[in-house]
Amino acid sequence: MNQGIGSPGRSALDLEPFRRELNLQRRFRLEQLGTLFNEANLPCPAAQAEVRAVLAAGAQQALAEIEAALARLSRGRFGNCELCGNSISVHQLEAIPTTRFCLRCDHRRQAKFNSGNEFSVRG
Numbered sequence: 860m861n862q863g864i865g866s867p868g869r870s871a872l873d874l875e876p877f878r879r880e881l882n883l884q885r886r887f888r889l890e891q892l893g894t895l896f897n898e899a900n901l902p903c904p905a906a907q908a909e910v911r912a913v914l915a916a917g918a919q920q921a922l923a924e925i926e927a928a929l930a931r932l933s934r935g936r937f938g939n940c941e942l943c944g945n946s947i948s949v950h951q952l953e954a955i956p957t958t959r960f961c962l963r964c965d966h967r968r969q970a971k972f973n974s975g976n977e978f979s980v981r982g
């Protein structure tokens with residue numbers, strides 16, 4: 860596999876810590892899912908099975924985000940906003956390495972979600 864380091868884009872960002880962190884998170888999620896699937900074979904109360912299903916769905920979603928971030932890393936697109944293409948701040952990436960949007964686009968998206976059907980967001 861070709862590594863994305865050295866590809867055009869942001870030169871100042873050291874990708875290696877992010878790759879390591881994402882791989883750690885990926886392994887954690889895979890282990891979590893493995894445990895949940897193993898436990899799914901055991902008899903248990905319905906309420907507990909429901910909790911497991913919610914946990915598994917969350918872990919799968921997280922795993923999908925982690926793998927998408929790793930894919931962006933190998934394509935040299937890591938740290939670029941998927942909406943506007945601007946660089947995402949290092950602090951934001953350090954806090955959440957799976958971040959796909961810059962703060963501005965993220966706020967916009969959240970404002971849209973929060974406003975629901977009312978379209979009254981103004982700058």
Ligand SMILES: [Zn+2]
Pocket residue numbers: 940941942943944945960961962963964965
């Ligand atoms: Zn953006």
